Amino acid sequence: MKIITLTTDFGDTDWFVGAMKGVILNIQPRVVIVDITHGIPAGDIRAGAFALAASWQYFPRKSIHLAVVDPGVGSPRPAIAVQTRDSIFVGPDNGLLSWALRNEPVQGIRRLENEELFLHPVSRTFHGRDVFAPVAARLSKGMSFNNLGPEQKEFVQLPWPKPRRTGNQAEGEVLYIDRFGNAITNLDEALLDGLDQAACRIFLRGKSVAPLQHFYQEVPTGRAIGLVSSSGFLEIAINEGSAAKALKLKIGDPISVHA
Amino acid sequence: MKIITLTTDFGDTDWFVGAMKGVILNIQPRVVIVDITHGIPAGDIRAGAFALAASWQYFPRKSIHLAVVDPGVGSPRPAIAVQTRDSIFVGPDNGLLSWALRNEPVQGIRRLENEELFLHPVSRTFHGRDVFAPVAARLSKGMSFNNLGPEQKEFVQLPWPKPRRTGNQAEGEVLYIDRFGNAITNLDEALLDGLDQAACRIFLRGKSVAPLQHFYQEVPTGRAIGLVSSSGFLEIAINEGSAAKALKLKIGDPISVHA
Amino acid sequence: MKIITLTTDFGDTDWFVGAMKGVILNIQPRVVIVDITHGIPAGDIRAGAFALAASWQYFPRKSIHLAVVDPGVGSPRPAIAVQTRDSIFVGPDNGLLSWALRNEPVQGIRRLENEELFLHPVSRTFHGRDVFAPVAARLSKGMSFNNLGPEQKEFVQLPWPKPRRTGNQAEGEVLYIDRFGNAITNLDEALLDGLDQAACRIFLRGKSVAPLQHFYQEVPTGRAIGLVSSSGFLEIAINEGSAAKALKLKIGDPISVHA
Numbered sequence: 080m081k082i083i084t085l086t087t088d089f090g091d092t093d094w095f096v097g098a099m100k101g102v103i104l105n106i107q108p109r110v111v112i113v114d115i116t117h118g119i120p121a122g123d124i125r126a127g128a129f130a131l132a133a134s135w136q137y138f139p140r141k142s143i144h145l146a147v148v149d150p151g152v153g154s155p156r157p158a159i160a161v162q163t164r165d166s167i168f169v170g171p172d173n174g175l176l177s178w179a180l181r182n183e184p185v186q187g188i189r190r191l192e193n194e195e196l197f198l199h200p201v202s203r204t205f206h207g208r209d210v211f212a213p214v215a216a217r218l219s220k221g222m223s224f225n226n227l228g229p230e231q232k233e234f235v236q237l238p239w240p241k242p243r244r245t246g247n248q249a250e251g252e253v254l255y256i257d258r259f260g261n262a263i264t265n266l267d268e269a270l271l272d273g274l275d276q277a278a279c280r281i282f283l284r285g286k287s288v289a290p291l292q293h294f295y296q297e298v299p300t301g302r303a304i305g306l307v308s309s310s311g312f313l314e315i316a317i318n319e320g321s322a323a324k325a326l327k328l329k330i331g332d333p334i335s336v337h338a
Numbered sequence: 339m340k341i342i343t344l345t346t347d348f349g350d351t352d353w354f355v356g357a358m359k360g361v362i363l364n365i366q367p368r369v370v371i372v373d374i375t376h377g378i379p380a381g382d383i384r385a386g387a388f389a390l391a392a393s394w395q396y397f398p399r400k401s402i403h404l405a406v407v408d409p410g411v412g413s414p415r416p417a418i419a420v421q422t423r424d425s426i427f428v429g430p431d432n433g434l435l436s437w438a439l440r441n442e443p444v445q446g447i448r449r450l451e452n453e454e455l456f457l458h459p460v461s462r463t464f465h466g467r468d469v470f471a472p473v474a475a476r477l478s479k480g481m482s483f484n485n486l487g488p489e490q491k492e493f494v495q496l497p498w499p500k501p502r503r504t505g506n507q508a509e510g511e512v513l514y515i516d517r518f519g520n521a522i523t524n525l526d527e528a529l530l531d532g533l534d535q536a537a538c539r540i541f542l543r544g545k546s547v548a549p550l551q552h553f554y555q556e557v558p559t560g561r562a563i564g565l566v567s568s569s570g571f572l573e574i575a576i577n578e579g580s581a582a583k584a585l586k587l588k589i590g591d592p593i594s595v596h597a
Numbered sequence: 598m599k600i601i602t603l604t605t606d607f608g609d610t611d612w613f614v615g616a617m618k619g620v621i622l623n624i625q626p627r628v629v630i631v632d633i634t635h636g637i638p639a640g641d642i643r644a645g646a647f648a649l650a651a652s653w654q655y656f657p658r659k660s661i662h663l664a665v666v667d668p669g670v671g672s673p674r675p676a677i678a679v680q681t682r683d684s685i686f687v688g689p690d691n692g693l694l695s696w697a698l699r700n701e702p703v704q705g706i707r708r709l710e711n712e713e714l715f716l717h718p719v720s721r722t723f724h725g726r727d728v729f730a731p732v733a734a735r736l737s738k739g740m741s742f743n744n745l746g747p748e749q750k751e752f753v754q755l756p757w758p759k760p761r762r763t764g765n766q767a768e769g770e771v772l773y774i775d776r777f778g779n780a781i782t783n784l785d786e787a788l789l790d791g792l793d794q795a796a797c798r799i800f801l802r803g804k805s806v807a808p809l810q811h812f813y814q815e816v817p818t819g820r821a822i823g824l825v826s827s828s829g830f831l832e833i834a835i836n837e838g839s840a841a842k843a844l845k846l847k848i849g850d851p852i853s854v855h856a
Binding site: 121 | 600602609631632633635636649651652655657775776777811812824825827832836837
Binding site: 341343345350370372373374375376377378389390392393394396397398401516517518552553554555556565566567568573577578 | 607608609610611612613614615616617618619620622623626639640668669670671672720721722723726727
């Protein structure tokens with residue numbers, strides 16, 4: 080069994096994802112295709128990068144992770160595949176893959192330029208179907224990675240906003256807001272290490288908004304809480320509510336923790 | 339072949355469902371995972387219970403039905419698995435499984451406390467990934483039900499609002515509103531038995547709003563109709579419209595039928 | 598391996614699609630079920646027809662394409678299956694299948710009237726589960742097409758709005774609006790043939806709104822562009838924006854191209 084995961088901004092109201100799956104199954108009928116999500120906001124490379132980074136490691140080794148959030152489709156922006164020890168990542172070279180690969184040793188990068196692998200005619204607006212799907216399917220079928228096209232030394236890195244720790248204080252920002260309205264930050268567990276967590280408060284725009292605790296129901300319904308989320312980062316949530324709405328949180332908003 | 343069905347409020351805009359599937363496939367690559375829905379409103383245990391109750395019986399015997407609508411995640415609320423003659427149900431012990439099991443003889447209940455079965459470290463906010471997915475995958479692989487943890491005698495029952503029948507009148511309430519705006523009630527077919535259906539009218543807030551008929555197009559476009567829906571309960575609908583919007587119906591609204 | 602694709606307006610917030618999959622897997626456990634989309638607007642037969650027409654040909658031969666957008670469910674409207682050289686299409690006979698079959702030689706049409714194939718009792722509101730799913734599953738298992746019911750000579754044709762070409766001008770209309778807000782028209786590539794594409798402008802309500810180019814980023818962010826989309830039709834888009842919103846485009850709006 081071989082797995083191809085899909086992470087896109089194609090949504091689920093049109094036929095785009097279905098067509099990609101048809102192309103994949105035409106080439107490799109024995110594949111297992113798993114949707115990570117197709118609900119990335121249109122063109123939001125950062126959200127796509129975060130979703131992929133938060134999920135790919137739960138899949139079996141040898142999985143192929145195909146991600147397409149690609150506002151530059153049809154332009155000369157390169158498309159790439161990245162080989163790591165255990166997996167292959169495929170997508171446009173626009174930073175989308177870079178957060179998943181932040182801590183992964185890369186064994187090879189190829190530009191997808193071997194046009195024999197594509198679906199023809201190649202459209203200028205839907206490389207998910209015409210370029211990425213057939214390439215992922217052929218890799219899943221065992222085609223050599225080197226067959227994809229010329230080697231490339233680096234790939235586009237999406238800047239990862241660095242959090243700061245000074246004494247009893249850690250500063251970061253909101254990276255992602257999920258469907259529950261939880262705001263996930265770039266403050267990881269290691270950064271909070273050594274802080275007296277029982278004394279910690281989360282600050283937003285200079286005001287203390289929540290304590291640092293462990294699970295949603297530790298605060299009363301409707302109250303804000305900070306906790307280390309399942310992705311390993313500090314998250315601001317409201318027990319049975321939406322922190323994004325109640326605290327008017329947006330991606331990029333600065334957040335700090337004071338012990 | 340073994341089937342695991344998924345019913346959650348995780349939505350489809352984030353990576354949560356994808357990560358659960360990755361965990362399952364890592365343990366049991368030969369499973370067939372079927373989404374019932376991930377669109378249960380956040381934390382709405384009743385809606386999740388209804389969706390599971392309306393669908394699980396269409397799946398093959400030996401399916402494992404995993405449901406996660408779990409506002410108490412991370413708190414000491416128990417997680418359970420319930421064995422029936424033909425299926426296993428897995429989820430938090432908060433009533434979510436109880437409507438599916440309303441008429442099912444239960445053969446065993448176990449608390450999910452065997453931590454060896456979990457993904458480590460176990461997060462406090464995403465037991466779908468760290469507890470429920472690996473447990474369902476291991477059961478699907480043939481692990482003994484008794485290995486899950488200690489036996490439990492009962493599970494939390496979500497109250498099922500009892501409808502009433504007095505003479506030519508039946509009274510109930512709205513239990514679920516679907517994507518078409520159809521309002522499904524707790525008035526089942528048996529309760530309407532013996533009523534002169536041709537003479538029946540559906541009443542809402544003391545006013546007759548619709549006749550009782552059989553299929554949507556029996557009334558003109560835009561008109562309200564009561565009918566026994568595919569889930570076996572009286573449903574209030576608008577032909578090519580939304581009854582929820584047009585009649586301002588909400589879950590819990592009282593409904594009656596008079597012959 | 599046999600594939601059944603699904604194209605419906607059932608949405609993804611309820612259990613409808615899950616129940617259909619359960620029914621299919623009960624009959625044919627070895628099938629691969631692929632969602633094309635369940636996000637067709639409720640009852641929008643044209644949108645369903647377009648989505649199916651734009652995607653089915655990417656699937657392997659011998660696939661079964663099941664489509665259900667069926668406001669007439671439960672009424673005496675026929676349900677049909679259509680055999681082409683390579684595929685079988687199943688759905689209500691309301692035009693939904695007709696755009697996919699526009700250029701396909703039809704080898705046979707059968708009405709789904711063999712009630713032995715259905716799930717009993719057959720509801721009057723959910724033939725997706727009770728009629729279409731079991732029929733598609735049995736076909737996928739190899740049941741003879743002729744076993745479905747009586748032959749039918751024709752099926753309902755959804756009118757395909759004919760575009761016009763006169764000299765340097767082509768006139769058509771908006772057929773579909775996708776999740777990105779791109780407006781896809783009925784002006785196909787052949788119709789634009791011979792026009793001096795570099796000189797072409799797209800006109801909407803008598804005003805020139807966009808040049809005719811090839812990929813989204815050929816115009817600055819926020820600017821309108823016309824291009825031949827991945828479905829082979831002229832599409833009006835906004836680079837990193839929604840043409841439907843910015844240009845207030847609706848299905849049926851007239852569009853012309855002047856060289």
